[in-house]
Amino acid sequence: MSLSSRLQRFSEPETLRMAKMGRELRAKGFDVIDLSLGEPDFDTPEHIKEAAKKAVDENWSHYPPVAGYPDLREAVCTKLKRDNNLDYKPENILVSTGAKQSIANLIMALVDTGDEVIIPTPYWVSYSEIVKMSEGVPVMIRTSAASGYKVTAAEVEAAITPKTKLFMFSSPCNPTGAVYTKEELSALADVFRKHPQVYIMSDEIYEYINYVGKHESIAQFDDIKDRVIIINGLSKGFAMTGYRLGFIAGAPEIVKACEKIQGQITSGANAVTQRAAIVALTTDLAPSKAMVKEFAERKKVIMARLAEIPGITCNEPDGAFYVFPDISSYFGKSDGTTTVNNSDELCFYILENAHVTTVTGKAFGEDKCIRIAYTNSLSKIEEGMARIKAVLAKLK
Ligand code: PMP
Numbered sequence: 001m002s003l004s005s006r007l008q009r010f011s012e013p014e015t016l017r018m019a020k021m022g023r024e025l026r027a028k029g030f031d032v033i034d035l036s037l038g039e040p041d042f043d044t045p046e047h048i049k050e051a052a053k054k055a056v057d058e059n060w061s062h063y064p065p066v067a068g069y070p071d072l073r074e075a076v077c078t079k080l081k082r083d084n085n086l087d088y089k090p091e092n093i094l095v096s097t098g099a100k101q102s103i104a105n106l107i108m109a110l111v112d113t114g115d116e117v118i119i120p121t122p123y124w125v126s127y128s129e130i131v132k133m134s135e136g137v138p139v140m141i142r143t144s145a146a147s148g149y150k151v152t153a154a155e156v157e158a159a160i161t162p163k164t165k166l167f168m169f170s171s172p173c174n175p176t177g178a179v180y181t182k183e184e185l186s187a188l189a190d191v192f193r194k195h196p197q198v199y200i201m202s203d204e205i206y207e208y209i210n211y212v213g214k215h216e217s218i219a220q221f222d223d224i225k226d227r228v229i230i231i232n233g234l235s236k237g238f239a240m241t242g243y244r245l246g247f248i249a250g251a252p253e254i255v256k257a258c259e260k261i262q263g264q265i266t267s268g269a270n271a272v273t274q275r276a277a278i279v280a281l282t283t284d285l286a287p288s289k290a291m292v293k294e295f296a297e298r299k300k301v302i303m304a305r306l307a308e309i310p311g312i313t314c315n316e317p318d319g320a321f322y323v324f325p326d327i328s329s330y331f332g333k334s335d336g337t338t339t340v341n342n343s344d345e346l347c348f349y350i351l352e353n354a355h356v357t358t359v360t361g362k363a364f365g366e367d368k369c370i371r372i373a374y375t376n377s378l379s380k381i382e383e384g385m386a387r388i389k390a391v392l393a394k395l396k
Contacts, residue, residue, distance in 0.1 A: 010129035014363030018347065022357035033384040035372045036357035038174060040239040040321070042294075045287035048238060048280045055275035064268035067259045068095025068247070072274045072281075076247050079281040080230075083207070084217050091252045094259055095277075097269045099205050099233035099246030101262070104130050106229055106248060107166070109257035110199055111136035115165035120151035121365035122324065124174045124203070128365070136165070140365055145315050145326060149176035153187035160195050167192070170203035172210055175364045175371040176324045177317020182216045189221040199254075200228045205246070206320040208237035208288050211296050219249070226251045236320075237288050238280045243273040295321050298374040298381055305385035309392060321375050324361070328368035333395035340395060343367045353394075354387035 018036045026032045043049075067073065073090035080086045096102045103126065111117060113135040119127050121140040128138040141159050143149045156167065171180040180188075192198055200218060207215045219228040233246030246269075248258060268274070299316075302323055306314045311329035327346055332339065340346045343361040347370055350356055361369035374381055 006133060009132045009135075013125050013129075015125055015359050018351070018357050018359050021351060025351070025355060030355050032351075033356045033376065033380050033387070035374070035376060035381070035384050036359050037373055037375055038236075038322075039241040039375060040236065040291060041375045041377070042239040042291050044238065044240050044243070045280075047283060047287075048240070048276050051279035052243075052272050052276035055272040058275075060271040060275050062271065064271045064274055066263045066268050067255070068093065068268060069271075069274050069278075072278050075278045075281045076249065080249055084215070084220070086217065086219055086230075086249070088249050092249050092255060093247055094255045094262070095245065095247045095269050095274060096258075096262060097246070097266055098235065098244040099203070099231050100126060101266065102231050102233070102246040102248045102258075103127070103168075103201070103203070104133075105258035105261045106201060106231070106250075106254070107131055107134050107136065108261050109254060110166055112165070114163065116161060116163045118156065118159050118164060118167045119365075120169050122149060122173070122175050122361065122369070123168075123365055124170055125363045127168055137163075139164070142365070145313065148315060149173065149178045149324070150180060150184060151188075153191045156188060157191045157194075160191070160198060162197075164195070164198050166199045166201060168201035168203065170206065171216075172206035172317075172319025174206065174320050175322050175359070175361075175369075176315065177320045177322055178315075179210060179212055179318035180216065180218075182220075185216055185218045186221065189218060189224050192224050192227065196227070198227065200224065201231060202228055203231040205231060205233050205236050207232060208285070209292055209295060209321055210319045211292075211299065212318040229254060234277055234280055239291060240273075240276075240280065243270070243276065245269055245273050245277050295374065298378055299323070301378060302372065302374050302381055302385060305382070305389070309385075309389045311392070321373055323372050323374070324364075324366075324369045325372070326368050327361075327370055330392060330395050335394040335396070343370050346370060349395075350388055350391060353391040354384075356384045356387050358388075 022032045073093040076093045077088045111134045117131045131138045229250035234240040312325045314325035347360045359371040
């Protein structure tokens, strides 16, 4: 077989690989608890499901416009004004099949071979891999628990070179749950103001899953707004991962470039989903708020359980639905048969012995940690954490 060299440049998503292994173990009859998946375990709110059913009945079954239905692009603008006080027009919006496609379109539209893309680390798994797929060069800035896993303006300034094309980050962050404040974003904006060749991808898909108050977007700083591309979507905040809807908000030239790419690769996003998305984005956020309240409750429990495990330290996340504990004190330890040397091995140790799926920190560029998602019921979280504690106790 002769496959392209492109395939050698990047790896498959570690998050999906772990979930697949969990499914395989479950198929063999094991009681596997899933704490690996990056999706709400809640159902899509009723009024949004109704809108999707209505769209089917009304025969929204034809090819939609590549950029998205005009009234959906309008609805995205309404949302951006309502939630973020940002002014955009439909020409600033492109709707895609999930935020993942929005990101892939954007990178393909901006990044040429050899262009540098600055990525604060830990980062969401796909950032570095999509950059590599596009022959860009990921430039990581490693952050630490001490800085709340947030990059500082000085660190970004030091990483910028004449080859820097793009800075990409998420707030709230997957995997750390870090949320940037307005002051921190303002300091970053000061740096970008000095470097007009740098675009900024602001991934805000966890916007609603925020435990500290108001979501802040770096697009609020007017003089860099033209170079900011907001990424957002319905997957997390509306429990609609399977519907596959993401969008960008950015300068019309960038939107057109992404539309050109999307027009050759997938065409417009699913028509039924788009109709449901209009309702999601323009109606009551009460179901999303109720979901976040439940996540906040689970976060409290999982933080308490982590604190009871010797040798683990963990920052309290301000957003998203993950904890990202430092488990590196277990490296080099053994249960008499197996020695655990890194985050990959610790995840597999937990999966094999506790039958709990988590994700290796290595996938996010931080080998000292693992990611545990609290996208499961409180009782499963309690049991999963108890099992993790029991198997880690065997490592001496
Ligand atoms: N950005 C981040 C930070 C994510 O965690 C995810 C999903 N895990 C996405 C983008 C993509 O979301 P989707 O394609 O489901 O819209």
